[in-house]
Amino acid sequence: MKELICISCPMGCHLQVEGESVENIVVSGNGCVRGIIYAKNEITAPKRMVCGTVKINGATQPVVSVKTKEPIPKEKIFDCLAELNNTTIEAPVSVGDVAIVNVCNTGVDVVVTKGLSKR
Amino acid sequence: MNKNLVIVGGGPAGLACAISAYDEGERDILILEREPELGGILNQCIHNGFGLHTFKEELTGPEYAYRYVKGVEERGIEYKTEATVIDVNAQKQVTYVSKRDGLVTIDAKAVVLCCGCRERPRGAINIAGMRGSGIFSAGTAQKLVNVEGLSVGKNVVILGSGDIGLIMARRMTFEGANVKAVVELMPYSSGLNRNIVQCLNDFDIPLLFSHTVVQVHGKGRLCGVTIAQVDENLRPKMDTAKYIECDTLLLSVGLLPENELAKNAGVVLSSVTGGGIVDDSMMTSQEGIFVCGNVLHVHDLVDFVSQESALAGQRAVQYIRNGAPNCEKITIETKNGIRYCVPSILKKDGDFTSALSFKMRVSNVFKKVTLTVFADGVVVLAKKRPIVTPGEMENVTFTPKQIEQLKTASSIQVSLEGVEK
Structure with missing residues (x-):
């Protein structure tokens, strides 16, 4: 049995997980259905949202906050961060603008999370 | 200058308060923000995890702020940035300084302090x-x-x-x-x-x-x-x-509510939270001065700040219209591992048309306990909790029938039952 803390929401339910493949996983201790989904993903293919910044030219601040639009595989976090580090975009930007298409071949875009006007 | 409602602080609390006051029918609102932009601390919280309760999706801090800033702008609510409030007094006069306007004193009918907290x-x-x-x-x-x-x-x-x-x-x-x-x-x-x-x-x-x-x-x-x-x-x-x-x-x-302005205004503060002592309408000991958000007590989720502040905005507008009801008040006592409860005062003739809830923090980690609210020693509400920790705020919401029980009581107590010594 494996113990996990569900991170789907701030409740942080303590999950007890039996089994190792999607078919035979049995989850207990979850407060809602998201706990089961989380446990299945966490055992088979853990994913995380990556939030960070990229450099921006011509805005009121030197960096702008971004996030992966969807969670990406956990093992790709640092590749994704390296790509953020090598990216510079131009002001103005609006919330939701794509900063990087298909980051690290995950099929997920990196989008801007803050609007910044031109300086 | 005269204003019906002055909101001190344009972070999550101030924004939610302003929107709710507007939607309650108030049009003469001014938000004063000391930073160059609205949004408060959310602007630097670029991680995700905000808004799950409010929007049913996980937003980053700037995205959460953006939704409320948009709400303020769509309604045409007046705000000033780079305007620092330096004094609020018991007569509800708010004094601010800004490069653009110089030193300005506003006579307000109601003031909501949404100043947030600062780090120890x-x-x-x-x-x-x-x-x-x-x-x-x-x-x-x-x-x-x-x-x-x-x-x-x-x-x-x-x-x-x-x-x-x-x-x-x-x-x-x-x-x-x-x-x-x-x-x-x-x-x-x-x-x-x-x-x-x-x-x-x-x-x-x-x-x-x-x-x-x-x-x-x-x-x-x-x-x-x-x-x-x-x-x-x-x-x-x-x-x-x-x-x-x-x-x-x-x-x-640790974070401490930033209450320098409240102190100047003579607001009575709680020695536990460091924030003002408020009744069920979020009004402090000074009539017409309300507090909400992290300046009242430090929250763990911004969603709860927004909820609390929306209530404060609504109640401030009702106060501007009708004044404060002159009625008996009941102090809410806490014991057995409950560190504090907000509100800590219940007005007997208060308006409870929107739900009444108590927010609490416990003093230690306890397992298998029951959060219990007593009116005159009788159990009004009991909520079983598998685990409670000081890091996570506890919350109970009352039904209209339970509210009646509370209003007619002469004492109210909040307690953790089943705590093993």
Whole structure:
């Protein structure tokens, strides 16, 4: 049995997980259905949202906050961060603008999370 | 200048308060914000996890702020940025300074203080040692990294496992730093579980409970810290002292409501929360002065700040229209592991058309307990909880029938039942 803390929401339910493949996983201790989904993903293919910044030219601040639009595989976090580090975009930007298409071949875009006007 | 409603602070509390006041029918509203833009602390909280309750999706801080800023702008609510309020008095006069307007005093019919909180600084925790650079409060480091695009250090120790400390452990790791340890004085974390999992465990960052930093080393720049275990009285056991080489120490050692303005106005503060003592309408001991959000008590989720502030906005407008009901008040007592309850006063003739809820914090980690509300010794509401921790706010909401029971009582008590000694 494996113990996990569900991170789907701030409740942080303590999950007890039996089994190792999607078919035979049995989850207990979850407060809602998201706990089961989380446990299945966490055992088979853990994913995380990556939030960070990229450099921006011509805005009121030197960096702008971004996030992966969807969670990406956990093992790709640092590749994704390296790509953020090598990216510079131009002001103005609006919330939701794509900063990087298909980051690290995950099929997920990196989008801007803050609007910044031109300086 | 005259204004019906002046809101001090344009962060999550101020924005939600303004929108709700507008939607309640008030049009003469002014938000005063000292920073160059609205949004408050959310602007530097670039991680996700905001808004799950309010919007049923996980937003980053700036995205959450954006939704409320848009709400304020769509309604045409007046706001001033780079306008710092320097005084609020009991006559509800609000004085602010700004480059654009100079020194201005506004006569308000109601004032809502939405000033948020500030971090406990190094000076408040008395760490021995040199005064080298490299010691930051976690929130300061967060702003430097996330907004100003600066690097604050390479080898990092974090004191305090509150949410900002945990979030910064991951953030510094993302920025290429080596976070050597998060050191926590208490035997438990005051941060959310999910943050321990996704900010520390994911990156194998050790979390040392019942430890503290006893000394900092390094002239010019920090070169290391000495940590030690603490005993049950939280005193360091010096025989366990250990040196950790690092160039940066982040302090995440608690947040304090920023109540300098409230004090000037004569608002009575709680010695437990450091925030104002409020009734069920979020009004303080000074008639017409309301408080909400982190200036009232430090919340763990911004969603709850928005909810609380929307209520304050609505009640402030009702006060502007009708004045304060002159009625009997009941003090809500807390005992058995409940540290505090907001509100702490219930008005017998209060307006409870929108739901009444109590928000509480417990004083320790307790398992299998029942949050119980008594009216004159009779159980009004009992909520079973598998686990309660000081880091997670507890919340109970009453039905109209239960509200009747509370209003007719002469004493109300909130207690944790089933606590094993």
